[in-house]
Amino acid sequence: MEGIDRVKQVYGYNLTDVKLHNRFLVYNTIRLHGPIRRASVARKTRLTRATITNIINEFIEEGLVTSSQQGDSSHGYLQINPHAFKICAVHLQGAIAKVAVLTPDMEFWENDTVPLDGSPEEALARVAAAVNSFKEKYDLKVMGVAVSGVVDAGRAFIKHSVTLGWEDVCLVEHLQRLVGIPMVVERNANAPLLAEVWQGSAVGKSNVVYVNYGSGIGCGIMMNGELVARDGLVTGELGHITVDPSGPFCHCGNQGCLEALVSVPALVRQCKAISQRFEHIDDGDVESLFAALYAQIEQGDELALNLLKRTAEYVGLALANMITLFGPEVVVLGNGFVKAGEKFCQMIERAVERRVLKSSLGSFQIVPTAIKSDAILVGISSLAIRHLFNGSTVN
Numbered sequence: 001m002e003g004i005d006r007v008k009q010v011y012g013y014n015l016t017d018v019k020l021h022n023r024f025l026v027y028n029t030i031r032l033h034g035p036i037r038r039a040s041v042a043r044k045t046r047l048t049r050a051t052i053t054n055i056i057n058e059f060i061e062e063g064l065v066t067s068s069q070q071g072d073s074s075h076g077y078l079q080i081n082p083h084a085f086k087i088c089a090v091h092l093q094g095a096i097a098k099v100a101v102l103t104p105d106m107e108f109w110e111n112d113t114v115p116l117d118g119s120p121e122e123a124l125a126r127v128a129a130a131v132n133s134f135k136e137k138y139d140l141k142v143m144g145v146a147v148s149g150v151v152d153a154g155r156a157f158i159k160h161s162v163t164l165g166w167e168d169v170c171l172v173e174h175l176q177r178l179v180g181i182p183m184v185v186e187r188n189a190n191a192p193l194l195a196e197v198w199q200g201s202a203v204g205k206s207n208v209v210y211v212n213y214g215s216g217i218g219c220g221i222m223m224n225g226e227l228v229a230r231d232g233l234v235t236g237e238l239g240h241i242t243v244d245p246s247g248p249f250c251h252c253g254n255q256g257c258l259e260a261l262v263s264v265p266a267l268v269r270q271c272k273a274i275s276q277r278f279e280h281i282d283d284g285d286v287e288s289l290f291a292a293l294y295a296q297i298e299q300g301d302e303l304a305l306n307l308l309k310r311t312a313e314y315v316g317l318a319l320a321n322m323i324t325l326f327g328p329e330v331v332v333l334g335n336g337f338v339k340a341g342e343k344f345c346q347m348i349e350r351a352v353e354r355r356v357l358k359s360s361l362g363s364f365q366i367v368p369t370a371i372k373s374d375a376i377l378v379g380i381s382s383l384a385i386r387h388l389f390n391g392s393t394v395n
């Protein structure tokens, strides 16, 4: 996995940066392939044996890595030490924040939820208090914060968040300074993609598109190991690309957005128009919606079948456009698609195959997520580890 580092990409790399980069590369190789011998780490990273020896000796001294042979690690099997330190993951998600403590191998150690009512300053002070109570118990080395909205990740600044109802909030001033540990910040839409690359369906891949399905259409893009996102701007908003110029109006003000046609609330509305069966279905309940839709189709309802086909066609069209533009190796379908069921996913795949350039068929895979829960917390924690090694946290 090559640099997800958006903070330093515009600057040159000096020797210290190269060393930090190599340390992360070696650590990540041991994490992914351990138990592993030193010679295999050298082969996989293409680093010299001298470089590998120095880094591994440092890791063993720092307690980050353990060897099956005490004293002389040159012939032993190496593994990361899951108890070397802890990461604090924070998801500012609306009415509440989830705060969790994780180990470097992504085991959840402890969780808390914090209400986010009041001013941003008051809410963040409560989040800081939760982090500080964990800090008293654990060796928290880094904190990762996932935020919905328009975020300037490099400056740890929330420009605008509809779900939080916040404008221009500095997370350094109102959170990091209150806890005093290094911090990384990222849009929550990118975090599940990072989780897939770390330990899910896209491990070891550098060109990945992640899409999720629910009240909106969430999307993250990674190209050549870098997240495609411009700090402080709205990007990756797949739900708001126009797929039908004369389609229904969207809450963003535009007409014919993908989200206005296929999101779960949009589909619930369209289902209610064709049958009483959908009356009780809630706007946020993907599983019940699709179960009712499949049952209706099973009874021979042509309108329901056409609605499902049309929904899959629009999603497939949007994904095919993404594939044609970015050429990902993997397109990961998030948990919302998994909940909607295999039939829907297969229809989307067939729509993609019909619409991508024939020459690109075979160059990408569409796979379901391998992370069933807490993908945002896992993803932001993986980014926090990465930045901790790169020395590019906000301090």
Ligand SMILES: [Zn+2]
Residues within 6 Å of the ligand: 239, 240, 241, 250, 251, 252, 253, 254, 257, 259, 260
């Ligand atoms: Zn829109």
